[in-house]
Amino acid sequence: xxxxxxxxxxxxxxxxxxxxxxxxxxxxxxxxxxxxxxxxxxxxxxxxxxxxxxxxxxxxxxxxxxxxxxxxxxxxxxxxxxxxxxxxxxxxxxxxxxxxxxxxxxxxxxxxxxx
Amino acid sequence: xxxxxxxxxxxxxxxxxxxxxxxxxxxxxxxxxxxxxxxxxxxxxxxxxxxxxxxxxxxxxxxxxxxxxxxxxxxxxxxxxxxxxxxxxxxxxxxxxxxxxxxxxxxxxxxxxx
Numbered sequence: 001x002x003x004x005x006x007x008x009x010x011x012x013x014x015x016x017x018x019x020x021x022x023x024x025x026x027x028x029x030x031x032x033x034x035x036x037x038x039x040x041x042x043x044x045x046x047x048x049x050x051x052x053x054x055x056x057x058x059x060x061x062x063x064x065x066x067x068x069x070x071x072x073x074x075x076x077x078x079x080x081x082x083x084x085x086x087x088x089x090x091x092x093x094x095x096x097x098x099x100x101x102x103x104x105x106x107x108x109x110x111x112x113x114x115x
Numbered sequence: 116x117x118x119x120x121x122x123x124x125x126x127x128x129x130x131x132x133x134x135x136x137x138x139x140x141x142x143x144x145x146x147x148x149x150x151x152x153x154x155x156x157x158x159x160x161x162x163x164x165x166x167x168x169x170x171x172x173x174x175x176x177x178x179x180x181x182x183x184x185x186x187x188x189x190x191x192x193x194x195x196x197x198x199x200x201x202x203x204x205x206x207x208x209x210x211x212x213x214x215x216x217x218x219x220x221x222x223x224x225x226x227x228x229x
Contacts, residue, residue, distance in 0.1 A: 034217070043121075043206055044158070044220040090157050100171045102148055103208075103218060105157030 002027045004074075004091045006106035013081045014114050021076040021109045023091030032094035033074045034103065035065055037087050044090065050074060061085070081113045119221035121207050127227045128197055135193045136224045140209030147190050148218065149182060150206040151175065158206055164190060197228045 004025045013019045025031055032051050036044040048059025055067045065076045076089060088110050092103040120139040128134050140147050145166050150158035161180070163171045166187035176182075179197075184190040194201055204225050208218045 036220070041223075041225065043119075043222040044208075046217050046219070049217055092157075099165070100148075100160075100163040101146075101210075102160045102163060102171070103158075104160070107155070107157050 002031075002093045002095050002104050004033075004093045004104065004106040006089075006091055006109045008109050009107075010110045010112065012112045012114060015083050016080050019078050019081040019085070019111065019113070021089050021091075021111060023074045023076065023106060025072050025074060025091075025093050027093055027096070029096050031067075031074075032096075033065075033067065034092040034094070035059065035063070035074075035076050036090045036092060036105075038090065038108075039087050047076070047089075081111075083113050083115055086111055086113045119207055119209055119219050121205075121221035121224050123224055124222065125225050125227075127229060130199060130228055131196055133193065133195045134197060134226065135191055136205055136226075138190045138192070138207030138209075138221060139188075140190070140207070141211075141219055142188075144209035144211050144219070145187065146210045147184060148208045148210075149190070149192055150208065152204040152206060152223070153202075161192075161205075194226075197226075199228045202226055202228045 034049045035047040048057050050057050050067045058064045088108050090108050091106045095102050122137045147164040149161040152158040162182050164184040179195045182192045204223045206223045208220045210218045
């Protein structure tokens with residue numbers, strides 16, 4: 001069965017510093033991987049995805065993610081964090097089993113960017 | 116129509132009452148998903164529609180839950196005889212090509228059962 005793990009419940013960084021939010025995956029076959037961000041009492045906003053191609057994927061709001069097949073990781077990164085980046089971040093993998101292609105989410109990582 | 120719309124945004128109901136939520140997907144998206152998100156957890160899959168056909172239901176979807184998507188357009192999720200454990204954010208998402216174009220989520224309906 002497909003799954004993703006987000007090992008950190010919370011990540012704290014100072015504004016202007018680089019940030020990394022970690023995600024590891026377990027899939028059979030080629031992974032389709034996603035990052036979403038959620039602000040309080042809001043739905044999920046799409047940041048970026050990896051389907052195939054370059055291991056470094058660039059997304060919205062200056063975020064990028066690096067796909068590493070050998071380490072089965074898809075960490076989210078940003079060179080310089082903003083206070084407005086503070087939110088809940090979810091990694092997800094597309095379930096290849098069956099016809100639904102539903103997303104399977106991690107438990108989320110709360111990012112706190114301190115001024 | 117630039118996104119997925121969900122109504123109501125918030126619903127407070129007494130235990131035992133029935134509630135219904137609505138999702139209006141992006142008009143050209145034929146695939147529609149319902150998820151439930153409880154505090155401190157990631158969204159969990161509930162059910163999936165392709166056009167008007169409900170093709171998969173999670174075991175999380177007890178007999179008290181029913182979902183429809185008449186004519187393959189909007190969808191409704193009904194919970195009968197609500198319980199306190201049903202309190203959660205209910206999210207709807209739609210997509211066109213499965214996964215490759217991403218999934219667009221609505222802002223969700225937050226249900227509080229008192």
